[in-house]
Amino acid sequence: MASNHDKNLFQKRETIDAAVVRFAGDSGDGIQILGKQFTQSTALAGNDLATFQDFPAEIRAPAGSASGVSAFQINFGSHKTQTIGDNIDILFAMNPAALKVNLSDLRDGGLIIIDENCFTTRDLAKAGYDVNPLDDHTLDHYRLMRLPLSNLTIKAVKTEHISIREARHARNMWALGLALWMFDREKTTVTDWIRKKFAGKTHILEANLTALDAGFAYADVTEYNANRHLYHVPEAPIETGLYRNVTGTETLCWGLVTGAMLANLKMVYCSYPITPASDMLHLLTGLGEPYNIIPFQAEDEIASVCAAIGASYAGHLGVTGSSGPGMALKSEAISLAVATELPLVIINAQRGGPSTGLPTKTEQADLYQAIWGRSADTPLVVLAPRSPSACFSAAIEAVELAITFMTPVILLTDGYLSNASEAWKIPDIDAITPFPVKRNAESLTPPLPYSRDPETLARPWLIPGMKGKIHRIGGLERQNQTGNVSYDPQNHHEMTLLRHNKIAGIANRIPRQKVEYGPDKGLLAIVGWGSTFGPIHQAVRQLTEQEYIISHIHLHHIWPLPGNLGTLLSCFEFILIPEMNMGQLATLLRSAYSRPIISYPKVTGQPFKISEIVDAALKILEK
């Protein structure tokens, strides 16, 4: 897609390979909308991209304060983009607090665009600035673009129907207009969206359109420094296909819907609100009946997992979703699902902990809990998708494993995956082989609830309503085959082994672990899991470009681990595991393969930077 702003052809656009832009402002400033619209237009411009949102923990922290800053970051470029970018190239700071909080992430020489109308003494004080940073040497290392953004917006937008306050609210559209211009974009997708969104509210609609135009035009027509900041980012060489921007929350939910459909099941989605899992409940509630979803907001997390178990017991697909503290509450009931061998899909959108911790920040610290966080021996399946795109297929896989092996499956996502977005190639549903639940259990002889499929070791899913299959299940240890209560010592040992072997056996039915990038053996493999994929991958690429020999292995199957993983790891002298926790996967792999592993923990509530991983790898490579 080429630029077609003819009258400005004389303005020179710098062609750049990629850019990291962060929009930041008060949580009331509409920053997320700004970011999302910019993202949409970026995608349509053919760039690959990744985004990340950063919210304050308070619903609405005091306006203008550091704690109230909301930010949206996008990394886009003409090549495959797998992280949100280590350092920002361009920072839109809509108030002093936004500047203060985000400045340290700006690269040297980066561009700052500020609304100078907001740098009043009062606003500066709220942000915690003693001296106006525009006046001292704070910004010496950066390029600064001061704009009277509020005033320009108000001037453009104010009519008799629009109050000054309302007019000022359109600042985000003014800034978006400017950003679109800077990156050589069409306005049409945004104007379409505004028309749809504010349909019926004529004045607001007009105000937003006007502000967008004004911002766009400002750069277009004024000469004020604008030509210093005009960029063109060529299209990325992307595989052909149908694409759309998605967050992990969306793909995960759609994956569940698709998985249930492929299994010929309705999904009963039972949850209790908790950040960042609530959005799944909202999304699935919105889809509702037409998609064979029965959404249920329970009274707490215990009730939500129990209702999901009840739904699976009754023969539909019980799914529950939560985050760390809620997962802890669910653990007793998950034990029941393991003991009774009922299918259950559990989504854990991990966040910063322990306890309430940092609810709006990301972390990967619930791996221990997922694998080991229940009383007694309760093996189950744990999966961890690496990206928003991967959430879709992971959800389908979770459904299939749950019903094939009659087991709970825990899907570990995190705050980053939930909110981050990327361009997703929409898969062809028709190409996925359905796995409908076989309900012809009528023919099984004998109809024993704890008889087993010799291949999977799964028991049959006999459900209430079936004639001739009447039986009782429960949490007391049950007799092999019949399922009747049994206190027999040998039977308990046997059943414990059966439950163990059933899950262990999955190791050989999942794909072999492959090396993501780099050679199959060598000095150093960086092993990651879940959402750290992007930064690890880019780090390994960079190092490879620098001619280091290094590999990237990324785990998706956390439990059971792929059958060949031990052998694969033994082909590397060093294993480095960067994780957003104190070293949980490292513990798991040490315990599974009795081999030394170098753990690189980062527990800041923020994703890894590429450079951090590069540095950590270099320490080993250059030893």
Add this chain to the structure above:
Amino acid sequence: MASNHDKNLFQKRETIDAAVVRFAGDSGDGIQILGKQFTQSTALAGNDLATFQDFPAEIRAPAGSASGVSAFQINFGSHKTQTIGDNIDILFAMNPAALKVNLSDLRDGGLIIIDENCFTTRDLAKAGYDVNPLDDHTLDHYRLMRLPLSNLTIKAVKTEHISIREARHARNMWALGLALWMFDREKTTVTDWIRKKFAGKTHILEANLTALDAGFAYADVTEYNANRHLYHVPEAPIETGLYRNVTGTETLCWGLVTGAMLANLKMVYCSYPITPASDMLHLLTGLGEPYNIIPFQAEDEIASVCAAIGASYAGHLGVTGSSGPGMALKSEAISLAVATELPLVIINAQRGGPSTGLPTKTEQADLYQAIWGRSADTPLVVLAPRSPSACFSAAIEAVELAITFMTPVILLTDGYLSNASEAWKIPDIDAITPFPVKRNAESLTPPLPYSRDPETLARPWLIPGMKGKIHRIGGLERQNQTGNVSYDPQNHHEMTLLRHNKIAGIANRIPRQKVEYGPDKGLLAIVGWGSTFGPIHQAVRQLTEQEYIISHIHLHHIWPLPGNLGTLLSCFEFILIPEMNMGQLATLLRSAYSRPIISYPKVTGQPFKISEIVDAALKILEK
């Protein structure tokens, strides 16, 4: 203590080294009382001993059925006794079901004493016998003593004030009398006990005394085979001191009381009934205020741990106790205690799982949950006493660690430890150094709730009521030092590390791990933890006597592991870990030391037999 039944000196007593006796009958038969009284007299006779109770899961399963059988086993001898004995020498089977359920544990040639009045067609049917085992070849390998025990009791006891039913109830005392005679014991402790227990109920009291005498006299005066079954077990060479018989439940509770006293704290014991933890609640409730205990039966496990946290927050010692499923429910709140760094003692009396599992059976399968069963990174201390005696000091240690390091401490016991009894040398309380909580926090400058003792990394225990220390705490991540809410990324990393290092540092403040028995290095070390001590120890002794070179290492500090453990383990070529779970300690040690370990799981709800461990060790030793 020598026998002084003069008139029977002509009867020859066989002197034996040790004996394993199991009393078994219907749960209504008073078997546990029988066992306990026999145990008391055994202890007074100077033997070392260990006992174990086996209850049905139902309060009262159908009389006469296999599921209703209750048993009490005692192993006693003239040497140190550390297990309940692999095989039974003498089985008292008060009904056919008791015979059926227990026969397989009787050694070849063992003695069976039965009440032949109970082998009616009806009773046999209830027990599931098609043919009377007294009539076929079932008992060919054993010695059988048939007694009309019911009739003998009724005949002896029945008066106008005692109904036949009541009279028959005294069967257990008749059997006890017989057992006392067989092992050359005094009746006095039992008669004293009967007099106390039934004081005021003259007829019942008389009936019991009479039955006891009758049983005793029967053996004494009749010649019916009795001289074939007279034993004398010489005193064990026991360290001098004051002794008493204790169960793990008792010693643990007393240890808590003592620990709180040494800390100058009251204890608020908060619990919700669950087998086998309920007995602690009963016992501590019984002690109550005079012992500075505030007992609290909460509405559920969540409330009980929360109340304990509240009590610690307010400045007394919060303690909570439960079993697996209840522990799962507590995990969210334990995270809060870790995050806020409050002292808390948590007792987990493990039982068979998963889910409701086998509530009255023993298991060691909550190790994973104790160390890893919470959301996010939540390090805390885990201890596991090895025997009823060890529970006492472990409880004191738990209190001291909790208040010294401002941390939750989990104490893992199990169904076996809770109910098993042994002869305990009562420790000298005055010899234990007190560790009173220092309340002079008034003088700390600055009075910051998250400042730290440089040595322990513990924060000060500032409690409501203190002037000048007012502060707020909570589950959101808090700023180092001040404790104010902080969303700062670096601070979160730092606080996570501090919490981690505080617990990790304990590794070097606990005693170095020593080898329990055998050389400090060699081919094979058997590593155990918790209640498997006895059978492992005896197995290692036996093998050593057979001139194998083998060592026993027994872990008490499960987390953090003792600082020297890694080095110690590296001195052995093979490590064998027998556990009553699927290999949880094995996983932990592999993950901690990246070294291979041979796991020997047993998940039958029953303790290991010595022979099982011997066999497992031989497989390695003879390779």
Add this chain to the structure above:
Amino acid sequence: MTININKLEPKDYASNQEVRWCPGCGDYAILKAVKKTLSDLELAPEKIVFISGIGCASRFPYYLQTYGFHTIHGRAAAIATGVTLANPALDIWIISGDGDSLSIGSNHLLHLLRRNLNLVYLLFNNETYGLTKGQLSPTARLGTRSPTSLHGSENEPVHSARYALGAGASFVARSVDVAQKHLLGILRRAHDHKGTALVEILQNCPIFNDGIFHELTNKKNSPDHILELHHGNPMIWGVNHDKGLVLDPVNLSVEAVTIGCDGISETDLLCHDEKNENMAWMLAGLNRRQGMPTPVGVFYAVNKPMLPQLKNEDPGKEDLHQTENLNQKIKKLLDGGHAWTVS
């Protein structure tokens, strides 16, 4: 919800599992009444599900030849909620003890009652924790001694009926284990009710709490202590059928009177009105008051909004793909009107 089959006898609803309660336990009588009710209602066994928590009472499902799920302590209501959402065509019964329902599980009971799902909830109240050996139950009356209340309990118990009314229940009833005829009537009423029907069954635990309901069960003078509620009828009780309830409008309370004394006749008495929540409330508090009878029967029965019963078919029979092109629908969802083509 019921279909006609060759009528099954009560014994046909018994499973092949040995019943394992203590001799004399009130649970036996309740089991008998439930089997009779299933038979009377001619319910198809495979359409019935009994869901319980943990406790002596909660072993109940094992003994019935129906589907059964013995779950975890306090969560039967939550699990039954999921079962109902997934397959409302089932005939769902919850079995739970007083500890299970009103100690650990009360939050779920509250929300079940509020949501008013279509099922029957039998609360076996023996005022003790049977299975764990007799600790203090939340329903145990003031002064109850137990291993956890050695000197007698010091707090008012939870009164199930009051709790249920406070939670917004649409049907609240009470019966007694050994009062078979009464119990059968109540079970039928409960089953007929549309919405959640809570039935408190006073149940004797001969082991840990023997005889606490003796006043209500002994043949001789129980009529002096029980008030049988009948919609529309005056509230009368007593061995001589001469005691009654009247309203004291000044003190806004109900009071006991004797017919024939102080000029009181039957027409002065309050008539029971199942649809009156204020009357239900007053009656639910009666048993706490000296000299007042314990009411049994239906305290309250009204229609309230129910958590909508989705038109689910039996999951075992359904083919979701038959009715529509699901693939097509999902394709549309994934596209969402926001997609673009890279070519």
Add this chain to the structure above:
Amino acid sequence: MTININKLEPKDYASNQEVRWCPGCGDYAILKAVKKTLSDLELAPEKIVFISGIGCASRFPYYLQTYGFHTIHGRAAAIATGVTLANPALDIWIISGDGDSLSIGSNHLLHLLRRNLNLVYLLFNNETYGLTKGQLSPTARLGTRSPTSLHGSENEPVHSARYALGAGASFVARSVDVAQKHLLGILRRAHDHKGTALVEILQNCPIFNDGIFHELTNKKNSPDHILELHHGNPMIWGVNHDKGLVLDPVNLSVEAVTIGCDGISETDLLCHDEKNENMAWMLAGLNRRQGMPTPVGVFYAVNKPMLPQLKNEDPGKEDLHQTENLNQKIKKLLDGGHAWTVS
């Protein structure tokens, strides 16, 4: 429980932490009233503890210069129970939202009320989940739209006052965030009560549920919608002070009348009696009924058995060894009369 100090002003009870609620949130007004109450009661800040769960409301303790514990979702009551057991000499306040109290936390609320520990419980009812962005709350009225009830909620909400009465509460009151004077009066009454004092405070959430209490808070016609309860006074409301409540003894219900119509005069009206549980029950249900006002004030206040307050001293001051020889006592315990000597 209060000691005299140099009187502190309301502002002296403010912590140095920035208050972080949305502009216009009703929580600000409640914070103001609480600080004023602490000052009026002359409470020593170091003797006060505020304990909260999780939610916007539960951030409250951070903003007070008293001890404070921001715990976990739904468990404030349970943690406060432990605090009270350990040190009843403290002045304990629980702060909790409607979701915190009546969704995840209702089991603890039930048992707290039943145990009747001596503390104040402020339930901020904004009929929504503020902190997690506006999902359906259990107190949200029928038909409420939210991200989890797109077409309007389909079940009767939990009515806090009714729930509390059903749970056996000894003190139940209601006030409104912006009704400062009324709120101050209620807070003082609650603090004076011996036992658990539950105060429901209707609180506006301008972000997710703006104006749901508008009827009760707008200056113009709120008197037509609010009934202020005063013990012993007839129940009258209305802009013209002419509406009243009477008892309909036949239907056992309270009904609204207009003074001056149908010969009704003030003396015909029901007088409020805080000690009457039946009246409390009827009043607690009023707001659900068309044309009825929402009562505010003290619904119910009686003395009930309290979980015994142990004679604990301040744990910070105690030396347990001073009063008796504890070692001796424990030695006796360990011996227990069952010991024997091996020599």
